[in-house]
Amino acid sequence: MTTTDAVPGVPRVPRRPGADARLLADFVDLSAIGATAAGGVERQAATPDDGRSRAWLAAWLTERGFTVVHDRVGNMFGLHEFVPGAPYVLAGSHLDSQPRGGRFDGAYGVLAAAHAADRLRVHYRDSGETPRFNIGVVNWFNEEGSRFKPSMMGSAVFTGAMPLATALDTPDAAGVTVRDALQAIDGLGEADVFGTDRRVCSYAEIHIEQGRELDKTGTTLGLVDATWAANKYEIAVIGSQAHTGATAMADRRDALYGAALAVVAVRELADRFGEDLHTSCGQLTVVPNSPVVVAREVHMHLDLRSPSDDLLAEADALLRRQFAEIEVKADVEIERRVAHTWKGHLYQPAGVELARTVTEDLGVSSMIVRTRAGHDSTNMKDVVPTVMLFIPSVEGISHAEAEFTRDEDLCTGVDVLTETLARMLDGALAPE
Template sequence: MSAPTTPRTSPAADRELLADFAAMSAFGATPAGGVERQAATADDAATRAWLAEWLTDRGFTVVHDRIGNMFGLLELSPGAPYVLAGSHLDSQPRGGRFDGAYGVLAAAHAADRLRRHYAQTGTTPRCNVAVVNWFNEEGSRFKPSMMGSAVFVGELPLDTALATTDAAGVSVAEALDDIGARGETDVFGPERRVAAYAEIHIEQGRELDKSGTTLGLVDRTWAANKYEIAVVGSQGHTGATAIADRQDALYGAALIVVALRELAERFGEELHTSCGQLTVYPNSPVVVAREVRMHLDLRSPSDELLAEADDALRARFAEIELQADVAIERRFAHTWRGHVYQAEGVELARAVAEDLGVSSMIVRTRAGHDSTNMKDLVPTVMLFVPSVEGISHAEAEFTADEDLCTGVDVLTETLARMLDGALTPEPRS
């Protein structure tokens, strides 16, 4: 074990963190204790404004890039690259108050603690630090998910993202302009470079909670295939149209939902499947549906198993087309392969946890996170704190105060070592 670079937190700092978390959670609060602030809505804008004021009051410079990613820049070493830390403020409909938002606030508090530490000690780190709130990580209003970080790393064209519309036909560009969150330039580039990235998040699973472990060290991601499909039939009268003559799109969609569950049962815990969204047209009680649009989700730790399941689902699609007399059209796909996080980042986090006396274990992330994109660009550290009973994307989502505070302690020390070049030993100015 080695001595921490930064002093441990104080009870006052913990109280400040929890008070700020409560204040932030009031934006878009739901009666059952969750939040609803989908990307670029009024409640998302209000949360962004609160965070911007918090950062500005502490000496950070707040800027937005062209896809609405929000950065709080703290220049500690002029000309040096930046270590980014953060997550996202947007939520699912009637979602939990911890998902994403905790990671942004934790990064803000960790960066501010480092600001105070360097000011008090008169030391200068090798890198600067920036807090980031990624745009539209959830993908509930605009698809795909992780949109802001995907544009940032070059995996999704900016123009494609800006032209994406929500269910009401509002484009990302229009929504960002409505809340004043679309910047005119890229914040990072040749003149201001990124050296590394760190993110802390609730686990959204039960491994930490079941084992009584405080910190998860994420070493790899599950692969995922996400599809938007359309089941196309023919509109008819629910009473007058003979069953044999119906081209019922909703019947075809129902068979797909069942097929997804049967796939999951066939492959066991190594495959997760779902239909997370289903829109019926014309959605009238006396009309046979002419079209159903669906969002399908397949995830697995194995790229090979995911491909096998995908092939099986396509074969079932062909059978369903005949069985229901419908056409199944794939409209959009968002996929990523399973990947590992840099081993040196996992080891850095493990060493920090050991030095701080925090229990830790290796975990895989089944969910997608902005770090999933960032790890393909720069050395990345991904940390988890426990989710009670693994509940997430729901108002009952919960993480204990002690775990929230410990997570910020670990992130602060991890960032301190990253700013001193732990993952980028020779940052160039």
């Protein structure tokens, strides 16, 4: 028997008794891996704790009949085939975290996808129905970009936005490459999981908002229709090493002074443009970092984001001019070395409308939001129809141990994701 079209107002997949309790218990278990004293987690990409979280997920999926495989950049997939040879509807997020990060960011999206996919597996097994497509759960490698830069690395390689060799050769601060780190946790596959014989036809991701729009309006679900543009780049401020006491002030080429001026310039850009521009200096490395030495070099990671491509370009041009002034004032050189940028883009309207219809049918409040943060769906939407959903973050706190989302929102999010995936399996986003 084949599935029929979804009936408005009627869930395609009824909720099973105890579903919420199982989800929350699994979330507690997953959050214990790499747990920090203040209630967060630290599972940077391809560290031992990241490896343990991946092993936990692999065991969970395997116990429920999913086939677990890794691709050549460490993306991890749990696959369940309903129709041999049919394409896959993929859902997921990432298990890696920031240093002393929150336990919800990324990990909730992976666990939600796993629970939603398993509900679908059980539903089709028990109903005797057969969907049009297969289902897959994904844990993307190195979404956070804290240990290895840039962020969203696994999905970038998967979608062709980054060469595989570039990703595998990327070192962390200690010189350990992605390739070696993945091999150390047994996370490196030998082949591409998807290609000619196995294809992805659509993608869905659910994530905490990491902002406060949903929380302050009392809205349960965010329907993401667009992403902010971003310019992320590393610069080096080059000066000359000298003695902090003996060297005359006029003779100093203090790289740290130049870097400090750059940090102020970046913040003043945000002040100039208001909420339409977010800026930061998220990482600063001082060389030689000695208390009695004027710094000879400073490495910095800068981040500019805006909903407007034009505004971002204007801000970037202004920053270049300010860098030229800083070079004169501090007698240093500023080199832009590595860049990672993306334009602001719309998610496919059909995916947004599908998610809106699902929330309406389930009686869940929703609103349209833009994502200011980057997500793996940012890459996936460029290659397949994609749905991106948000659940509230209390007070908008994220990338911090105080990150929090209420249990009822975690559970409702899985309900909405399950129904969305059910309709995608029925062909809701498939080309006619």
